[in-house]
Amino acid sequence: MLRFSALLDRLSSEPGRNGKLALLTEYFRTTPDPARGYALAILTGALRFRRVRPAVLRALVAGRVDPVLFELSYDFIGDLSETVALIWPAPEAAEREPPPLPEVIRQLADAPRGAAAAELLAGWLDGLDETGRWALLKLVTGGLRVGVSARLAKTAVARLGTLSADEIDEIWHGLSLPYESLFAWAQGRAERPVTDDPVPFRPPMLAHPLGEGDLSGLDPADFAAEWKWDGIRVQAAAAPAADGGTRQRLYSRGGEDISAAFPDLVGSFDFEAVLDGELLVVIEGEARSFSMLQQRLNRKTVSARLLKSHPAAIRAYDLLSLEGEDLRPLPFGRRRALLERFVRQIAHPRIDLSPLLPFGDFAALEAARSDPGLLHGGRDAAAIEGVMLKRRAAPYLPGRPKGEWYKWKRDPYRVDAVLMYAQRGRGQHSSFSSDYSFGVWREGPEGAELVPVGKACLGLTDDALAEIDQFVRAHTVNRFGPVREVAHDTETGLVLEIAFEGLNRSSRHKSGIAMRFPRLVCLRRDKRPQEADRLETLLALLPASDRSA
Known part of the structure; x- marks a missing residue:
């Protein structure tokens, strides 16, 4: 110990x-x-x-x-x-x-x-x-947080010898505590552990973010494009087991078995294959916002009411294995053709195909990325966060191979908000306030009032953090355990520029909305608190299906 x-x-x-x-x-x-x-x-x-x-x-x-x-x-x-x-x-x-x-x-x-x-x-x-x-x-x-991911821990085990973390991922779910056979294999003292798991997790292939100027070296003819869906990446796997039954599993991108949270979906896998795709809530053929899927995640049991109101589905975009044959060495174009035929054959009501986007040049693709609602009448727009570029000749390789897959996300939204609460950070930021809750204005019973819309801790320089920390120390008006409420009215306060990926309705927040992936951009020293944005500005950014909620 x-x-x-x-x-x-x-x-x-x-x-x-x-x-x-x-x-x-x-x-x-x-x-x-x-x-x-x-x-x-x-x-x-x-x-x-x-x-x-x-x-x-x-x-x-x-x-x-x-x-x-x-x-x-x-x-x-x-x-x-x-x-x-x-x-x-x-x-x-x-x-x-x-x-x-x-x-x-x-x-x-x-x-x-x-x-x-x-x-x-x-x-x-x-x-x-x-x-x-x-x-x-x-x-x-259950509060152990030391900045170590499961992937990093497995990488450390792999470095005991000549293995890779991907090789460990391939057999991880067939291992049992205390992993003595794994360590023996990693150190070269034994052969690869033999497992009887018919549906092991396959390490996923990941994409590089597409930065400014990256398109200049790419030929559009070499790539296929599809939507980048705003759900969670999953593998749907099913295969016959040694006992005569069928093993069915749903894995997250990190290899976590999430089958128990989606019994309505997993229980209907009647194929022998491994699909790579996006888990979404799909109602009447339309993919809904991530906030609806979020209500299905991290649950040990799911009520019949939730199963009916938030039906889960998979939008497939790759086929990794079919009837025991590993398809990952094949080029993407060939795997895609097999996937299209497979999805047609199984005719599964909860599994459909992620469509390819026709484009002649990257300018046309950028137009679709910037406003996906222009295509097919705005359907699915709430669940789209950009586009994916996949090289047609690329095999399915674990990790993030260079030059094969790119993700081209939509530009983030930006808003000016007022600092309302602050809390000391952790690690190198533990000596000053670096976790901030911020709000925007709305009209209340007694005039303009601030309502919280998000919380963030990343993005600012150390100089800006030090300046904010001085303000927090000098203008604390209330304390709630480790949280400090700071002065925030029309004349006194700090304005922060916030970038975020999108908004969803949320009954848990006083403002009625929740930001997706908010991050701090800068401290707006040029603005007074009363010049920060209003709630109406953010409500206008909600997906159309959420605006009347």
């Missing part, structure tokens, strides 16, 4: 990808089985614990620390696990050494929620230092 705690502590403070990769690789190389396997499972999200709720944690620390001191500390730090880890009065001499990571995992798995888990936790906290306590609390509360 101590080695794993030290790893998490170093990962949380390491800003660079290469630095994190080096730390992970060294840990996996020097940590024996089975501890490194459990660490890998935790870092990839394959093993998660939520055995202790915040209320239980608060009650636990209340028996050890003055409550006023704790609340003041929590208000300053803003993170419950970090606060408890720092303030916990560990005895001068621990009664027992903390158990190793595999034993912690075993005992947590066996302990029920509530008092039993809290008792275990208290004993472990007494035997750990601040770093160990922080790591343990993050583990048991």
Whole structure:
């Protein structure tokens, strides 16, 4: 447990990808089985614990620390696990050494929620230092965020030998804890693990963003074009199993099995193939906005009412395998012809074809990208965020091969908004406010008022962040735990320029809308708060189907 705690502590403070990769690789190389396997499972999200709720944690620390001191500390730090880890009065001499990571995992798995888990936790906290306590609390509360993706953790394992992360992805879902066969293969001590999974995940092929000037070196005749759909990238896989049944799975782009959230779709896969496509909510043949799909995501169970009101479908754009034959080495043009025939043959009510866009030159394609509603009467426009360019001769290669696929997204929308709330950041930005909530004006019962429309933390220079932090310190008017409310009226406040990909209706927000991928552009020093945009401006950007909601 101590080695794993030290790893998490170093990962949380390491800003660079290469630095994190080096730390992970060294840990996996020097940590024996089975501890490194459990660490890998935790870092990839394959093993998660939520055995202790915040209320239980608060009650636990209340028996050890003055409550006023704790609340003041929590208000300053803003993170419950970090606060408890720092303030916990560990005895001068621990009664027992903390158990190793595999034993912690075993005992947590066996302990029920509530008092039993809290008792275990208290004993472990007494035997750990601040770093160990922080790591343990993050583990048991399910709040472990150290900037490591599942892909990065698998890449570190691959670097123990000559493998690639893609090779590990190919067999990942057929492996079981604590992954001893995986580590033996990665280190060249054993052959590739044999799995009986008939529908393994295939690492996806990804596209490069199309930047300014990139089109000048491309020949339109070499490429096919299609819409870039605003859903989530999925693989739909089905194949006969050894027991005589059929295995059916729906994978996210990252390889997560999301079949349980879409039983209406997965249960109808009666083919032997692997499709690559976009998961969307499609009603009467029209793809709807991402906000509708979002209501189907991350659910363990789905009500019959939601299945009916938000029907999921797949818009297919590639065929990776058919009747056991791997089609990925074939050029895209050949795979596309096989996909078109396959979709016609299965005539599946929830699977249709992502259409190719005819274009003679890139100027025509840019016109379609800028306003997809011009084509087919505006249908599907709410679910389109740009176009894709795919080289006709390209095989299906894992990762992001150069020069094969490009994504050409629509230009972002921009709005001027007023800073309303601020919160200290993390990592290199932990010493000043860098997470901002902002709003626009609307007409209220007593005149103009600001309503929040989004939150963002990325995009500004360090100088701009320092300037905003000074304003926040000098103009804080209220506090809500780690959140600071800052002055924001027609004369006093800061105006931020915000870029975002689109808007959706949202009943959870006072403004009634939610921004897609907002990011900070700049601090508008030239504008007074009263000159910021109004809510009506944003409402006009909503998809037509959402404007009357």
